[in-house]
Amino acid sequence: MEYEEPKFFQVMKYGADADRDVIDMVSGNPDWEPPAALREAVAAYAELPSAEFQYPPSEGIRELREAIAVRRGVDVDRIVLTNGTGEANYLGMARALERDAGDEALLMDPVYPYYPGKTELLGGDPTLVPTERDGGLDVEAVREAASTETALIVLNTPNNPTGAVYDIGKVREVVEIATEVDALVVVDEVYDRFDHTGSFESALAIDSDRVIVTSGFSKSMAITGFRVGYAILPDDHVGAAKTRHMLVNVAGSRPAQYAVSHALEATEEAYYAEARERLAGRIDAFTEALDAAG
Template identity: 60%
Template sequence: MEYQEPLFFQLMQYASRSDHPDVIDMVSGNPDWGSPDGIGEGLHEYADFGGERFQYPPSEGLRDLREEVAERRNVPVEQVIITNGGGMANTLGMGRALERGSGDEVVMTDPVYPYYPGKTTMLGGEQRFVPVGADGSLDPDDVRDVASEDTACIVVNTPNNPTGKVYSEETLGELVAIAEEYDAILVSDEVYDHFDFTGEFTSALEFDSEHRIVTNSFSKTFAITGFRVGYAVVPDPHVDAVRARNMLTNVATTRPGQYAVLHALQTTDPAYYEANREELRERVDTFTDALDAADAEYTRPEGAFYVMAKFPDFPGTLENVYDLVDEAGVAGMPGNGFGDSADEWVRFALVTPRVEEAADRLADYFA
């Protein structure tokens, strides 16, 4: 996939200019259920500090937040680097993998979150793709078949965007082993870990290895995509290099945002997370019922909040998705934006209270 402006922005811009009077946005992953009270409370409290508290934070992040993350993830605080969102954490992890001189290839799935191939090209790497099963499952043997002495990095995302697959403990363990075998680094993007519907999510942190970097973000968890607060857990041999790259490219991320996230972590009841998962389970049921009425094939997510749908005689091209915007008033993502294997599909983000209305519109359009 070529490095280019992601189609997300093109679709949102097109939808905003559409002649349709009321377009339902199912393109971007901006949660609509609102942040926990701790976010606003933390910001209000921070606003009164002034002085030193408004200056640069430590490049690796506020110590208190790093300690909170380290305790929750059962890792040394020295391995936690707070980043400018999960996107920066992934860039740091992939950059570290590619700069070590152990290869220039980045192995990733097809379909794939399109920022990974874009980052690969931007960082000077070569893209290699591994197909996944019809249910989104990833066979480690397929990864091993593609991996070679030129493999610098393996990038995975669990729960997965766009397929919704939650990778098993066995799969994650095998991926770590493959990274070790080829002196590569597994970058495991776990930004949707709080949106696991199976109860069986496994983090790559379960495997103690110098060949895995785990990335995450509070953007989806706390519905604060505009805050840009994420983190990477980096094994000791790579910490200094990743910290230096973070400082050189980003300096640091928002101090007020870090403080608010820390306050929310310390005050948010587990019921907040479960209520959001339950809301998403209901939306999946509602949306897929309507897709049945539209005679569509679809993926039923095990995690995250995306559904891939394939409609009869309706390839997932940008032009067809534009037609959905103009004629049905529903904006989704063209499948071919996620790779060759998804070119017959359209991806929908279930982060709108109007899921049922959107589903009815699609059912009417394809009736």
Template identity: 35%
Template sequence: MTTLAVQPPRYPVEQVPESSLHAVFRAAQRWASLHHREPIALHIGEPAYDIPPAAVEAMSRALRAGSCSYTSAEGMPQLREALVAKLAGQRIDADVDRVFVTPGSCQGLMAIGAAVHTPGAGWLIPQVHWPIYRQQGMLNGYRVTGYPLGPGYRLDVAAIARAATPDTRVIVVNSPANPTGAIADAETLRDLLALARERDWLVVADEAYEDFAYDAPHVSLAAFEADVDPYDRRVFSAFTFSKSYAMTGCRVGYVVAPNDMYAGLLRKVQEGAIIAPPTPSQIGALAALDAQDAVRANVAMVRRSRDEVMPGLVAAGIIDAPPAGGWYALLNIASSGLAAEAFAARLLAERGVAVAPAAAFALPGDPSTEHVIRISMAGDRAQLAAGVDAIVQACHEWGADRTPERLS
């Protein structure tokens, strides 16, 4: 018998996993093509509300006027000045030279990772996380490690300390969190920052869902460094216009460097990676900052959707408590007798409801996500209610005749 030698990967990127969320997205597209209608889409974070009209008009005017020339790599000064004022309201001490407008916070997170990478460094991410974090760590050459979460998927500083390795250089913190909806309280954030100082870690705070805090106020991690000498600060903050302002496809976010030295590193990355953020999107973002009534209405819309569907899910034993923030909820469908991937495939095939298996949000081999799916609460409320009803019914009906084989 001939044995084929296993060749090592030629390119390091070959080792970077593809996001299984894209597989769910493609499956939903195939279902739509086969049935000539869209499935109930609970698998993606696309809001039911629209971009603020003022932002739409500002972008339209910019395009009609030909205002599409390059800005600096850092972004428009007017937008960055407005962002400094916004950040001050969150007790984040920033200046224009430390604020970088980015093509979405995703690219901003990637830029931070590239800017502070050192050979052999470790990238510490939540055990259950937005899958982009793992991809970004690997693409930037880090050794990626997960840290466990406590009850309710909340941060557990003692567990983080135990999970870190001697190589850990950067820790990623996401609050309110995707996909868990957990929010870190002020005391936990202070303890985490103290651990980071003790271990000489840099901290990346992803605050994409900053406005979507329902049961407790969101606190920005960088606020705890407001009274610290800038050159002793270590928190990078990342924000986006995708969530609060529904500007998902406009691709505009921003990141804040803790001091001028780190800002200089980020500037080099941005110059080499993007040249400049998209000008019409920046103009729209500047106008959107004045639309705080729309933001409050958007947050209230998602909160109402959460409050409508959660009682039924809690009663069915599919979730212990409503998520405290964000757009998403993790549901335990073990009562169906199916693993999450099989449940999601059958739910789409038989009931036209698309959900995301939570293995997409965990490191390989994590058994905690075997029977867990993620749903988005940000879409159309009637569709959400219908999809949740289908999930509850499926768990009841499929679980009633489950067999040992289905549990495997």
């Protein structure tokens, strides 16, 4: 395929070359401290035996996978640790599009630009499906767009870029539509810690072998450089995802996974609440400035 540079890359270059201060509102780089336990774990890792500096299991270290399994209420063998949530999405999308079930991917619009890019990279055809005016999931629009050519539906909740939190009942309806047309649904939940409405419910609550849930720690722990994400796949699809992950990456970073595992166990809910409060203040300041500007 011919590579087309994403437009937001062009915007970032424009900002970098500007002759004045520019506020980057394109990339999601948290500017606050990671959990203290994570820093402590990174320091402690340097003192571990040399064997801990070698390849981890391809699907990720057991300790972190077990911690995720307990928190998400799933079997540990369904979890693959990935190079950030981005790779988790790639694995889920690839699994949907490689099944000879069609080439079409339904993506909610406004859309996170990596979704159409990954779709095309995998040989699929992205179709944008408009959301409701408030950013909510428009089930009837999804139903109208879905066909026997639809192999994949991608949802992102809480949503980037709108911030909308999708009603779990509507997500369940989309999964039912996917079942009718033999599609898989990849639900990216990386922003679950930034739900300002209190209404977020994971798609894991839906009992279906059509649902692949992805998430990670880049945003919630302010560690975008660590690249620790994960995919939770149905039993019938996890083996293929593990194989693709191994062939693409061999494995992830053992030190990063170790540090996240320790931070996940030791970090109190107050850390995440403080991050939400910080962002809520910024949202208020930004919207007030826009209102004042007319």
